[in-house]
């Protein structure tokens with residue numbers, strides 16, 4: 059897939075846009091008064107694969123937490139600022155690597171220009187982030203909402219460009235999939251600033267997973283999008299796991315082995331759900347990073363054939379299982395040895 063060629067913008071050391079891999083951003087959810095917990099969350103997000111972390115900065119003491127976070131977590135940090143442009147100025151002084159402003163609540167030209175001049179002086183970038191929730195009116199359809207988001211953003215960009223500030227990323231997030239897709243498509247046709255993709259307020263785990271996968275996935279497969287942030291009403295590490303799955307499913311990044319497993323049917327005589335869960339945990343603990351495709355299939359009749367695109371796999375009978383490689387059966391083993399055999403094969407190859 060051809061990726062839209064945008065400018066390259068940095069968040070600290072992290073480069074995005076212009077052909078760089080699509081990046082993953084996280085947002086901290088712990089209240090800033092719980093500093094130890096906040097640092098623990100940031101460490102976990104880095105461990106999961108976040109490449110930049112955003113922190114809501116609502117007042118001076120929030121901005122001052124940055125030094126504590128940076129001591130423990132070597133990632134670029136972005137200050138998320140709404141309403142109070144002075145908070146943005148303070149966050150820049152504290153050393154944040156990028157600043158996010160919302161054109162729908164910090165819009166006075168002199169204030170926006172002051173933040174841009176300061177960001178330029180400190181050599182950091184800015185995300186212009188429009189969220190559909192910031193509009194005071196309702197829209198008749200997703201396209202009308204998308205156009206309003208792009209228009210709000212375009213006006214803001216003019217203000218920033220007037221002070222020769224160009225280190226800009228843009229996000230246009232609707233809480234519905236279609237307005238998000240339309241807004242980003244329209245923007246990408248007219249501008250070459252990198253896009254941060256997300257569907258905002260996408261909902262609980264299942265609903266949010268579907269909306270994020272469709273919204274971000276549709277745009278990414280069109281070549282639009284340079285950094286993604288998945289939003290879920292769930293623990294923050296799930297957002298990183300889902301972001302990685304989306305990028306890996308589209309073949310844009312490779313983070314490690316992928317499991318494919320069948321949905322089972324009445325031919326299946328084992329508890330495949332439990333087996334897959336157990337194997338997935340063991341695989342995560344084994345720290346294998348090769349981008350292998352591993353199949354776990356519920357029967358020997360159709361399993362190896364159905365999983366012929368897998369590198370390796372197992373197909374289960376009533377008491378035994380067949381281990382197969384590239385669609386051909388290598389050996390038979392007892393059911394309780396399958397996970398061990400597969401892990402051995404993944405790590406050391408099959409003999």
Ligand code: SF4
Pocket residue numbers: 320321322323324325326355356357358359360361364
């Ligand atoms: S692999 Fe076998 S058990 Fe699984 S869905 Fe296909 S036919 Fe059914």
